[in-house]
Amino acid sequence: MIHQYKNNGYDIIMDINSGAVHVVDDILYDAVKVLDENEEFKEIIKGDFTDSYKEKFSDEIKNNLKDKYSHDDLCEAIGEIYNLIDDETLFSKDLYEGIVENLPSMQTVVKALCLHVTHDCNLACKYCFAEEGEYHGERGLMSLEVGKKALDFIIENSGSRKNLEVDFFGGEPLMNWEVVKELVKYGRQREKEANKNFRFTLTTNGMLLNDEVMEFLNKEMSNVVISLDGRKEVNDRMRPRRGGQGSYDVIVPKFQKLAESRNQTDYYIRGTFTRYNLDFSEDVKHFADLGFKQISIEPVVAPKEADYAIREEDVNKILDEYDNLAKEFIKRRKEGKGFNFFHFMIDLDQGPCIYKRMSGCGAGSEYLAVTPWGDLYPCHQFVGNTDFLLGNVDEGIKRTDLVSKFKKCNVYSRSECKDCFAKFYCSGGCAANSFNFTGDINSTYEIGCKMQRKRVECSIMLKADEAFSE
Amino acid sequence: MKHVKTLNEKKDTMKGCGECQTCTVGNQKCENNK
Numbered sequence: 001m002i003h004q005y006k007n008n009g010y011d012i013i014m015d016i017n018s019g020a021v022h023v024v025d026d027i028l029y030d031a032v033k034v035l036d037e038n039e040e041f042k043e044i045i046k047g048d049f050t051d052s053y054k055e056k057f058s059d060e061i062k063n064n065l066k067d068k069y070s071h072d073d074l075c076e077a078i079g080e081i082y083n084l085i086d087d088e089t090l091f092s093k094d095l096y097e098g099i100v101e102n103l104p105s106m107q108t109v110v111k112a113l114c115l116h117v118t119h120d121c122n123l124a125c126k127y128c129f130a131e132e133g134e135y136h137g138e139r140g141l142m143s144l145e146v147g148k149k150a151l152d153f154i155i156e157n158s159g160s161r162k163n164l165e166v167d168f169f170g171g172e173p174l175m176n177w178e179v180v181k182e183l184v185k186y187g188r189q190r191e192k193e194a195n196k197n198f199r200f201t202l203t204t205n206g207m208l209l210n211d212e213v214m215e216f217l218n219k220e221m222s223n224v225v226i227s228l229d230g231r232k233e234v235n236d237r238m239r240p241r242r243g244g245q246g247s248y249d250v251i252v253p254k255f256q257k258l259a260e261s262r263n264q265t266d267y268y269i270r271g272t273f274t275r276y277n278l279d280f281s282e283d284v285k286h287f288a289d290l291g292f293k294q295i296s297i298e299p300v301v302a303p304k305e306a307d308y309a310i311r312e313e314d315v316n317k318i319l320d321e322y323d324n325l326a327k328e329f330i331k332r333r334k335e336g337k338g339f340n341f342f343h344f345m346i347d348l349d350q351g352p353c354i355y356k357r358m359s360g361c362g363a364g365s366e367y368l369a370v371t372p373w374g375d376l377y378p379c380h381q382f383v384g385n386t387d388f389l390l391g392n393v394d395e396g397i398k399r400t401d402l403v404s405k406f407k408k409c410n411v412y413s414r415s416e417c418k419d420c421f422a423k424f425y426c427s428g429g430c431a432a433n434s435f436n437f438t439g440d441i442n443s444t445y446e447i448g449c450k451m452q453r454k455r456v457e458c459s460i461m462l463k464a465d466e467a468f469s470e
Numbered sequence: 471m472k473h474v475k476t477l478n479e480k481k482d483t484m485k486g487c488g489e490c491q492t493c494t495v496g497n498q499k500c501e502n503n504k
Contacts, residue, residue, distance in 0.1 A: 018481060019478065019480075020476055020478060021476065021477040021478055022474050022475070022476050022477070023474070023475045023476075023477060024473055024474045024475075025473045025474075027473060028473040028474055076472060076473065077473045080471045080472070080473050080474055083471070084474065084476075088481070089476065092481075095481060095484070099484075109488065111488065111492065112492035112493075114493075161488055161489065162489060163489045163491075165491065165492055199491070342497070343497065344497075345497045346496055346497050347497065347499055348477055348478035349478050349479060349480055350499055350500055351496060351497070351498065351499065351500065352483075352490060352495055352496065352498045352499075352500050353483035353484075353486060353487075353500055354481070354483050354484055355483075355484075355486040356486075356490060356495060356498070356500075357495060357496065360495060361492060361493045361495065362492055362493075363493065366488070366492065367492045367493060379493065422496075424496065425495070425496030425497075426495065426496065427495035427496070456496070459497070460477075463477050464477065467475065467477055468475075
């Protein structure tokens, strides 16, 4: 299985099963297209591609392209195609479907927790899936006792995993700041005893950031996600304070100070775009103009009927916008004013192993969310939906049936992923998004898939541009 | 090769430790895959 596309002047061929990415010229691009559109070839390539087959399809390519390219050039390009096939980096076979069946039986360990230390918020963001921080329930702050039990729970259930992750989340976690600090202190004590390594992170709207908080974050947090939607009018429309005033003017100077104090690394300024700012590349540019170097902006997760929800008719505009953003990314990189954009950061040589690519984010098994009262959910987006209540930090996991169901979610269990070129980059997508749009955790959210595919295409084009700029 | 430039040098990862960072899986990094 391959995927061919042209973007920003580059002819690109992705070999899906090997992960190989080839930047080619027009003749090789067209020759591969002849093969990929030939149903007989696609059947034959699943078996041995013998010399007699090579000769047969060589003639096929020449007959198709003889009016466009010279005989000698075609022979040369065909030779290179067959070299790639022999190297198993073009039309390579799927070696993984057989082993994915064993993945669910691998030992279940918990290695990451989303700790909801606060179910309350000092903002009233219109699109928040936590509904002003309360997650369809009551307001509440996690006690130190529940937090400690959560850290004990992950240590006890992490098996041989050494690296454990805890994200302080909400609501707004800085509204429970003393507990956050005490939990970090407790975690540092327990990690020594248990020979573990805690990677703490925190997601904040910034309203309560001050020098004392920043100093602690810089000492203890491996990453900080700071929430802002971009231009002032965009941000203040969707992220008002409880009294209705905007939040932009209060938080931007604080975020700039935090980003500088972290040497412009180990943070993300993270925005949400809605159908009110489908020109979101302007918001990314705004982040960059404000001096931020680590940038993420993502499509809103919203019920279909919400006025700000992304609709099918918005998709083409969004895809064009990702292309615009990729061109801006190149322009600024060449001007020496580059920035990182989270969803364009594919590492072709040191990316995840194939097991990770097949099995996805680990929600519901490796990754759990903990409410202020110690209840366990498959991830932060399921919190409050009691159908997905897995257990609690006192008694552990009680719904092992649900854990098994989540573990079986992978790129091969979702029929929609079978022929998708992006499957080993998105790993089957987000179970919560799938559930919210289809009622099934093991399906896909098609609008999200279209955006994902475009982001993968842009990311790889950027790698091509980087390679040819060296 | 004259007509093709392959961007990555590395199936090579088949030979699962679970120590990588958890929530687009493809833009994560692996410390083992060196």
